[in-house]
Amino acid sequence: MQPDEIALEPPAARTIDRRRAAERVEALFHEHYGRMVGMLARLTGDRAQSEEIASDVFHKLSQRPALLVSGEDVTAWIYRVASNAGVDALRAISRRRRYEDAAATGAIRLAAESSALDAMLAAERAARVRSVLASLKARDAQLLLLRSSGLAYRELASTLGIEPGSVGTLLARAEAEFERRFRARYGESL
Amino acid sequence: MKQCWPEGALRAYLDGELPPQAMESVTAHLSECAACERLRVELAARAGHVAGLIGTLAEAVARTPRRQAAARSAGSWGWTAAAVALAAGLAIATVLVPKPGTPKPAPVAVIETAPPAAEAVPPAPALAPERAPVPARAAVARKSRRLSALPEPFLALDNEPIESGIVMRVTVPGSTPADIVFSPDGRARAIRLVNGTKQDR
Numbered sequence: 302m303q304p305d306e307i308a309l310e311p312p313a314a315r316t317i318d319r320r321r322a323a324e325r326v327e328a329l330f331h332e333h334y335g336r337m338v339g340m341l342a343r344l345t346g347d348r349a350q351s352e353e354i355a356s357d358v359f360h361k362l363s364q365r366p367a368l369l370v371s372g373e374d375v376t377a378w379i380y381r382v383a384s385n386a387g388v389d390a391l392r393a394i395s396r397r398r399r400y401e402d403a404a405a406t407g408a409i410r411l412a413a414e415s416s417a418l419d420a421m422l423a424a425e426r427a428a429r430v431r432s433v434l435a436s437l438k439a440r441d442a443q444l445l446l447l448r449s450s451g452l453a454y455r456e457l458a459s460t461l462g463i464e465p466g467s468v469g470t471l472l473a474r475a476e477a478e479f480e481r482r483f484r485a486r487y488g489e490s491l
Numbered sequence: 492m493k494q495c496w497p498e499g500a501l502r503a504y505l506d507g508e509l510p511p512q513a514m515e516s517v518t519a520h521l522s523e524c525a526a527c528e529r530l531r532v533e534l535a536a537r538a539g540h541v542a543g544l545i546g547t548l549a550e551a552v553a554r555t556p557r558r559q560a561a562a563r564s565a566g567s568w569g570w571t572a573a574a575v576a577l578a579a580g581l582a583i584a585t586v587l588v589p590k591p592g593t594p595k596p597a598p599v600a601v602i603e604t605a606p607p608a609a610e611a612v613p614p615a616p617a618l619a620p621e622r623a624p625v626p627a628r629a630a631v632a633r634k635s636r637r638l639s640a641l642p643e644p645f646l647a648l649d650n651e652p653i654e655s656g657i658v659m660r661v662t663v664p665g666s667t668p669a670d671i672v673f674s675p676d677g678r679a680r681a682i683r684l685v686n687g688t689k690q691d692r
Binding site for chain 1: 498501537538540544
């Protein structure tokens with residue numbers, strides 16, 4: 302074995318208490334899983350897929366026990382990975398234009414309800430918003446999504462790896478770009 | 492003194508995310524600078540517009556995905572329900588049309604039970620191993636004398652706890668009888684093969 306290969310595994314990883322790491326992952330899961338699924342479901346429009354993505358994030362975390370003792374902000378890490386995966390999923394959906402089909406079938410499914418018209422309009426609006434989000438730069442989409450999920454500027458900064466002082470600027474730009482693209486595609490109407 | 496604030500600082504001001512001293516400074520500046528006040532109004536309107544649009548995602552999710560999930564689970568339960576209905580139908584036919592010479596019809600035990608789960612089905616000590624259910628094939632293969640004394644464990648069909656239910660014995664002529672636990676909503680929740688029955692009788 303070459304010295305370089307030995308150095309690849311940090312000493313902390315060898316001395317980790319795996320049981321405590323598993324407890325930490327479980328605690329993080331209980332604290333963040335629901336909120337994460339809600340955030341992803343808003344983004345993708347598919348709760349089952351969102352649950353899969355969120356579960357995958359915690360699985361990845363459990364496979365990286367060194368991360369839990371590295372001093373890195375683990376909460377920021379899981380939201381960064383989750384929102385990355387969520388935006389990727391949204392883009393994949395967008396490429397296949399599945400969200401439009403989903404909106405249509407959702408409208409048909411809900412047609413029997415008394416609020417069928419409201420449901421159809423909501424599905425149509427959501428499809429438009431997802432379409433515009435999917436067209437943005439990934440970081441802009443993540444920023445808008447995470448902000449709408451209630452993350453404070455400090456949390457946004459650590460999650461996205463940006464300076465806290467630049468969150469306001471980046472957020473203002475992302476909102477301007479979102480609004481510009483939305484108006485270009487769909488006009489003034491919602 | 493007139494110190495105009497950059498767009499990013501005004502955006503953070505709208506969210507109350509500037510340090511307290513800077514918040515006060517911006518407030519004071521906005522009262523005397525029409526240009527910055529116009530920019531603040533514009534940023535606030537845009538932020539509200541975008542937040543409203545992204546908020547529609549939550550509304551749409553609240554309306555549809557649960558239904559999709561329900562439809563999915565209904566689909567997966569559909570086959571189980573159909574199989575159980577068929578088996579139950581055969582069992583009822585067996586009960587209603589007894590063969591001549593048969594001393595008594597197949598027993599149909601109806602037990603109303605209450606929580607906790609372990610008490611839901613009295614002769615079912617195996618409801619506890621829901622997370623590690625006994626493989627059905629192993630359950631069938633395990634034919635020992637002990638079976639005549641101890642009932643075969645139930646095999647949970649899902650991971651939800653069973654708070655109450657009805658046990659129905661299903662007998663198809665020529666094959667092994669089975670006990671099925673139905674929850675109040677009609678779903679089959681657990682099953683066991685009654686291997687020891689023939690030996691007992």
